[in-house]
């Protein structure tokens with residue numbers, strides 16, 4: 001089976017849904033953010049602060065290429081879709097699943113989160129802008145799953161049943 005790439009905005013539930021989906025499908029799960037932190041030996045926050053976003057994006061691009069492309073679930077960083085090269089790579093090598101979530105629910109989910117450097121300081125206005133800029137990129141996925149007001153189990157069940165359709 002081709003790799004499953006979970007994409008979506010910060011807080012969409014990629015890491016949380018990915019873990020559960022991995023249990024159900026019995027596939028290993030690799031998170032690009034966690035992989036980069038481990039390779040570089042710094043937290044994402046520290047990489048942004050010390051090396052800047054551009055360097056982080058280069059790490060992200062390299063990570064995608066190095067990670068397995070079969071029998072794996074890859075949960076991606078929220079900004080992985082910014083680079084066209086990444087979008088193409090994921091579409092070509094795997095099944096891309098976009099986890100959509102309405103902004104107001106994302107605001108609630110991330111309200112107390114201090115681990116996402118792009119959300120430091122101002123939050124809602126910046127998030128709305130980023131969200132709108134990225135939406136067309138996320139929508140290039142093979143499938144879109146709305147996670148708004150849904151439980152993790154419900155979302156995972158939905159994904160599993162879609163993966164059984166002949167298209168995949």
Ligand SMILES: Nc1ncnc2c1ncn2[C@@H]1O[C@H](COP(=O)(O)OP(=O)(O)OP(=O)(O)O)[C@@H](O)[C@H]1O
Pocket residue numbers: 008009010011012013014015016017033076077078109110116147150151152155
């Ligand atoms: N369907 C859901 N319903 C309610 N809360 C959720 C849901 N999915 C995720 N959450 C919560 O939202 C927060 C962010 O989830 P998670 O870390 O999985 O997002 P992410 O998409 O991996 O974000 P990032 O891109 O920043 O890594 C967590 O506290 C998680 O428990």
Ligand SMILES: O=C(O)C1=C[C@@H](O)[C@@H](O)[C@H](O)C1
Pocket residue numbers: 009010033044076077078079080115116117118
């Ligand atoms: O949306 C983004 O650009 C990011 C999301 C996180 O997963 C991390 O990859 C990092 O904080 C950047």
Ligand SMILES: [Mg+2]
Pocket residue numbers: 014015016031033075076077
């Ligand atoms: Mg995550």
